[in-house]
Amino acid sequence: MTLRDPAFTAPGRFWRGNLHTHSTNSDGVLPPEEVCRRYRAEGYDFLALTDHFVGLWGYPISDTTGYRTNDFTTILGAELHSGAMANGELWHILAVGLPPDFKPSNSPHFTPVAGQETAAQIAQRAVDAGAFVAIAHPQWSGLTLEDARGVTAAHAVEIYNHxxxxxxxxxxxxxxxxLLLTEGRHLTMVATDDAHFSEPDFFGGWVMVKAQENTPESLLAALKAGHFYSSQGPELRDVRIEGNMVVVESSAVVSVIAIGWGTGAKGVHGHSMTRTEVPLDRLNGSPWVRVAVIDAAGKRAWSNPIWREAGANPRRG
Structure with a gap:
């Protein structure tokens, strides 16, 4: 039996986009129009401007609709903040596809306050409002597994933040x-910039979303369905499990690694590999398998997990 990553079976084509960006509407350096201009000039197909949703800046959901063109679109969103993590700091929740009238939280600044929503509550509110929601930069935040377990509404985890x-x-x-996958959570994985343009934090990590149209509605539906992969440069063209082998078709890479739960992993290495077979014997019977590829410049691309048990992955939103 062959199991294929749905990103490579879904209809449409791949669109390149960044889901995490800031402007002068919060703590970014550039105004929204210039941020959008730079991403379009760099060849991106879409951008989500996700300014910090705190009272300090008036709870902005930046209106980028005026910067859409025939070949570039934008998705409204914000980086939501509410509730304390185990380390006492405020949560960061990425929400792409928010309505412009999304109700503000009680988050006047970047310090938790008594009586505000928990991260779980504001994430659920965002999903209920139609957003694609990701847990932002776990390593930077000092996030614990117990923290992450509580945000059950999230579609994804931000696995690379440039x-x-x-x-x-x-x-x-x-x-x-x-760890969440190992506990049975059916999550996807996004790479982003989190660009503020105050340092070289731009054009370094993105998603390639398979959708029929480059519109906010089509892109959001594809994100929620898991029809995408993440990259710093390499292209993934197919990822599938055939028997006890994962087959990866890609742009030229030097390493292809299959990853599962616990210590389960196996890499195949070579030169200019474009079709690679990786045996799964060393993945310890993991019910999920994800793939990383590395090119000669050290740039990576990552698939979403393929679940080996029967049945489709549950999706939210």
């Missing part, structure tokens, strides 16, 4: 994501 790579060398979300 701003956190540039600013503090804490870009990673894989540990939290893999």
């Amino acid at each position: 701003g956190c790579a540039a600013g503090c060398d804490r870009p990673d979300g894989f540990a939290i994501a893999d």
